[in-house]
Amino acid sequence: MTDTMLQPDLSVAVLIDDDTLLLFGTCDRPALSGGIATANGEAAGRFDAHCWPREDGGHWLLAALRAPDAGRLQTARLAVDGIDGEALALPRLRAVKVNPWGLLSTLKEEHAAAMPAALDFLLRVLAPADGQPLSARLGKFLSAFVGHIARPEGFAEIFGRLSAGNGTMVQGWSSSLEAGRAEMLVETDACRFYRAEVGTVRRPDLPDTAWGVVAVVPAAEDAPEQIRRIFYRAGGRWCELELFAERTLLPDGVALAHLRDLLPRLNADPATLRALRRRITAVYEGHETVSRLEVPVCAALDRAIRVPGVGTLVTGWLLDPQRNVASVILHGPAFEAAIDGDWFRTQRKDVTEGFLHDGRFAGRLPADRHDHGFLAFVPESAGLPEDAAFHLEIALTDGGCAYLPVHPVAPNAELVRHLLCLIDINNPAAESLIERHVGPIVQAAGRVSPDAPAAPVFAMGRTVATPNVSVVLPVTDGREDVDLHLARLAIDPDFAQAEILVAAAAGSSDRLALTLRRAASFYKLAVRLVPAPQAHDAFEAMAAALPHAAAEHVLLLSTAVLPTTRGWLSELARAAAAHRKPAMVSPTLLYEDFSIRFAGVRVEGDRPVAQFAGYPREWLKERQPVAVPAATVDCALLPKRLIAEAGGLTAGFVGAEYKSADFCLRLGKAGHTCLWVPTVALVAVDEQARNAAHEYWRQTGTLVDRWAFDRHWATRPANTDLRVSTR
Incomplete structure (x- = not known):
C-alpha cells in the first residue's frame, strides 16, 4: 500500500x-x-x-x-x-x-473528447449480459449518452423477429458497420446491450462507400415495431443506424425465410456465417428440413410410440458416413433429450442399398456396413399433455441443424410385436436393449392398452339366478373338447349352482359355440360364452370374462386341469374359510403319471420356485393348508374383489410365463394370502396349446417379461404370514 x-x-x-x-x-x-x-x-x-x-x-x-x-x-x-x-x-x-x-x-x-472512452467504461462495468434490460434510469442515461456521441452512418429498413428466444433480424445499409460480431445498444421501452452477428451484402443502389447489412440481434424479445434507436460500435467509435421512415415489419416467421434466402449472398467470416446459419436452422418450423442439408446426411423416422407420463420410443435411421452429425435431440414441450448418447443401432441393409449410388453418398458408404438404424427410448415426467408436440433435431458439427417431425402414436398389440421382433436374442447387447429401450415402453404399453370393444355375451343352457361360484374357463387355442370339462363339472354337486364363463381368446375355434351349446343343454349347466378376440393368453382371456362374473367367488380353471373326483371345490372353500382371511386357494396339481406339477412355492434367493416339481406324489407330507408365496391360476378359488385389489391379472406382461407369480406377489402386497391345499389333488395335462404359433416375438417377449419381473420384484414385499415348505 x-x-x-x-x-x-x-x-x-x-x-x-x-x-x-x-x-x-x-x-x-x-x-x-x-x-x-x-x-x-x-x-x-x-x-x-x-x-x-x-x-x-x-x-x-x-x-x-x-x-x-x-x-x-x-x-x-x-x-x-x-x-x-x-x-x-x-x-x-x-x-x-x-x-x-x-x-x-x-x-x-x-469533456466531449473523453465521452467515447467514458461510455465504453460505463458499458463495461454497468451493462448486464446480452439482452438483459438495463434499469430504467440507467438505460435512459446511457441511451442519451451514446446518442450524443454517435453519428448517423446508415439506415435500418427491414425488421423481423426470427422466433421466440432466437433474436431479431435488422436489414439496411451502413458506411461503417462491418461483418462479424458488433456491439449494439438497442432502445425500446427499455435499453439493452447486445453483441449482434452481422453479414454484409453488395447493393447496386448504394455508393461504393456503403454496403448492405443484415444483423441478427440475439435474444432480442421486444417486438420489432417497438425499436426506437439502434447504436453500434465500429472502428472504436459509436454510430447510429437511423430508422427508415417507412420501414418494413415482417410478420413472425417470414423473417426466418427471408434470412435463409439472403444467407448465400452474405459476406462474413466463417464463424459469423456459422452463427447465422445456426440461427436459421435453430427454429423448428413444423416440417422436415433434412432434405435441405448440403452435407451428406440423411435421416428418417420409422415410427414413434408414446405412453404419456412414461416416455416415447423412436425408431428410424440416420446416414452419416462423414460424421457431420454432432448430436440427435428429441424436443418436446419444455424439455429436450439427446438420444444419440445411448441409442441402440440396428442393421439397415435396405438403407445402404438405397443410397449406395446416390450422388451425395457415392464412394462414401462402405458396402458391408449397415448399422444405420437406431432405436431410443426417452422417458418423460408426468404432466405433459397427451397431445404434446415433438420433433427431432439433428445438430451438425458446423453449427447447422435439421429437423424431423415426430408424430407419436399410442401403442397397440401390433406395434408391440414389431418392437419385440427388433430384438436379436443372439446379440450380446440384447439385455441392454431391453433394459434401456424396449422394456419400459412395452411394459407401459401393457398397462395402458385400450380396453377391447365390448363383445356380446352368449348365454347357453339353464339360468342360475344367484350362482355360488363363477368358473372362468379360458380357451386360447383351437380345441373343441371343452365338453369334457363340462361333463366333469356336471357330475360334481359342488357345481350344481355354478355359472361357467368360457372365455374364448384369439385362436379359439369357430365351432366352440356349437360345442358349448350342445353340452350346456345336455348337462343342464349355466354356461356363458365370452368372446375375447383381443386376448392372446389365458390371463387376458380370463380378464375379459371377469367383469361378467355374477358370483362373489371365482374359480380360475385352466383347460389343462381335469378334475378326477367330486367335492374338491368344497374342500378348497373350507380351507379358505378356516384361514379366516381372504385368500387365493390352489390344490395340488399332478401330471398324468401322478408326479407333482404344483405343490406350492418356495423362495430361492429372491425368486419363487415351484417345490417338489417332478417328484412322486409320495414326497408330500403336509396334510393341512399351507400359506405359500404363490398359488397357481391354473386352478385357484378366490373372492372376485381380490383380483381388483391386486390390480388385475395381466399387469403389462407380454406372455403368460410370469403373470401367475406376479399376480400372487401383488396379492400379497395388497395384504392377502395364497394357500396351498395338499390333500386336494387334480390332474393337469402337460400339453402344448393346439395350433400354438411359435412366433419370434413370443420368445423375445419372454426376455422382456423376465426383465420386468426382476425389476419390479427385486425386493419382494415382506409377508409375516408367509410360511414356506422345504424339501
Missing part, C-alpha cells in the same frame, strides 16, 4: 439506480481502476473508476460504486481497497442527486 492514500475531490454524485452511484470529480493522480468499496470499515460493494488527464494537471475521475441500496452510503465513511494493494479514501457524499442529466451536460460541454 502506498504511503499517501489517494483522496479525490467529488463534485457530482448521482444515484443512477437503486444499486449504483455514479461519482464525478478530480484527483491528483490516476485512481485505482477497481476494488472493494467499504462503508464504515465493512465491505459494501464494488468500485470501478476511469480517469483522463486535466489540462492544468491532475486527472478527471468518473467512477461507479455498486452496492445494494446504494443510497444509504451517502452518510457513511467510504473507502476503497484496490486489487493492487492501493487504497482510496472517498469524501462523504453530499447532496446525492437522482437526476443524471446535470452530469451528462457537464460531460458534453466540458
Whole structure:
C-alpha cells in the first residue's frame, strides 16, 4: 500500500439506480481502476473508476460504486481497497442527486473528447449480459449518452423477429458497420446491450462507400415495431443506424425465410456465417428440413410410440458416413433429450442399398456396413399433455441443424410385436436393449392398452339366478373338447349352482359355440360364452370374462386341469374359510403319471420356485393348508374383489410365463394370502396349446417379461404370514 492514500475531490454524485452511484470529480493522480468499496470499515460493494488527464494537471475521475441500496452510503465513511494493494479514501457524499442529466451536460460541454472512452467504461462495468434490460434510469442515461456521441452512418429498413428466444433480424445499409460480431445498444421501452452477428451484402443502389447489412440481434424479445434507436460500435467509435421512415415489419416467421434466402449472398467470416446459419436452422418450423442439408446426411423416422407420463420410443435411421452429425435431440414441450448418447443401432441393409449410388453418398458408404438404424427410448415426467408436440433435431458439427417431425402414436398389440421382433436374442447387447429401450415402453404399453370393444355375451343352457361360484374357463387355442370339462363339472354337486364363463381368446375355434351349446343343454349347466378376440393368453382371456362374473367367488380353471373326483371345490372353500382371511386357494396339481406339477412355492434367493416339481406324489407330507408365496391360476378359488385389489391379472406382461407369480406377489402386497391345499389333488395335462404359433416375438417377449419381473420384484414385499415348505 502506498504511503499517501489517494483522496479525490467529488463534485457530482448521482444515484443512477437503486444499486449504483455514479461519482464525478478530480484527483491528483490516476485512481485505482477497481476494488472493494467499504462503508464504515465493512465491505459494501464494488468500485470501478476511469480517469483522463486535466489540462492544468491532475486527472478527471468518473467512477461507479455498486452496492445494494446504494443510497444509504451517502452518510457513511467510504473507502476503497484496490486489487493492487492501493487504497482510496472517498469524501462523504453530499447532496446525492437522482437526476443524471446535470452530469451528462457537464460531460458534453466540458469533456466531449473523453465521452467515447467514458461510455465504453460505463458499458463495461454497468451493462448486464446480452439482452438483459438495463434499469430504467440507467438505460435512459446511457441511451442519451451514446446518442450524443454517435453519428448517423446508415439506415435500418427491414425488421423481423426470427422466433421466440432466437433474436431479431435488422436489414439496411451502413458506411461503417462491418461483418462479424458488433456491439449494439438497442432502445425500446427499455435499453439493452447486445453483441449482434452481422453479414454484409453488395447493393447496386448504394455508393461504393456503403454496403448492405443484415444483423441478427440475439435474444432480442421486444417486438420489432417497438425499436426506437439502434447504436453500434465500429472502428472504436459509436454510430447510429437511423430508422427508415417507412420501414418494413415482417410478420413472425417470414423473417426466418427471408434470412435463409439472403444467407448465400452474405459476406462474413466463417464463424459469423456459422452463427447465422445456426440461427436459421435453430427454429423448428413444423416440417422436415433434412432434405435441405448440403452435407451428406440423411435421416428418417420409422415410427414413434408414446405412453404419456412414461416416455416415447423412436425408431428410424440416420446416414452419416462423414460424421457431420454432432448430436440427435428429441424436443418436446419444455424439455429436450439427446438420444444419440445411448441409442441402440440396428442393421439397415435396405438403407445402404438405397443410397449406395446416390450422388451425395457415392464412394462414401462402405458396402458391408449397415448399422444405420437406431432405436431410443426417452422417458418423460408426468404432466405433459397427451397431445404434446415433438420433433427431432439433428445438430451438425458446423453449427447447422435439421429437423424431423415426430408424430407419436399410442401403442397397440401390433406395434408391440414389431418392437419385440427388433430384438436379436443372439446379440450380446440384447439385455441392454431391453433394459434401456424396449422394456419400459412395452411394459407401459401393457398397462395402458385400450380396453377391447365390448363383445356380446352368449348365454347357453339353464339360468342360475344367484350362482355360488363363477368358473372362468379360458380357451386360447383351437380345441373343441371343452365338453369334457363340462361333463366333469356336471357330475360334481359342488357345481350344481355354478355359472361357467368360457372365455374364448384369439385362436379359439369357430365351432366352440356349437360345442358349448350342445353340452350346456345336455348337462343342464349355466354356461356363458365370452368372446375375447383381443386376448392372446389365458390371463387376458380370463380378464375379459371377469367383469361378467355374477358370483362373489371365482374359480380360475385352466383347460389343462381335469378334475378326477367330486367335492374338491368344497374342500378348497373350507380351507379358505378356516384361514379366516381372504385368500387365493390352489390344490395340488399332478401330471398324468401322478408326479407333482404344483405343490406350492418356495423362495430361492429372491425368486419363487415351484417345490417338489417332478417328484412322486409320495414326497408330500403336509396334510393341512399351507400359506405359500404363490398359488397357481391354473386352478385357484378366490373372492372376485381380490383380483381388483391386486390390480388385475395381466399387469403389462407380454406372455403368460410370469403373470401367475406376479399376480400372487401383488396379492400379497395388497395384504392377502395364497394357500396351498395338499390333500386336494387334480390332474393337469402337460400339453402344448393346439395350433400354438411359435412366433419370434413370443420368445423375445419372454426376455422382456423376465426383465420386468426382476425389476419390479427385486425386493419382494415382506409377508409375516408367509410360511414356506422345504424339501
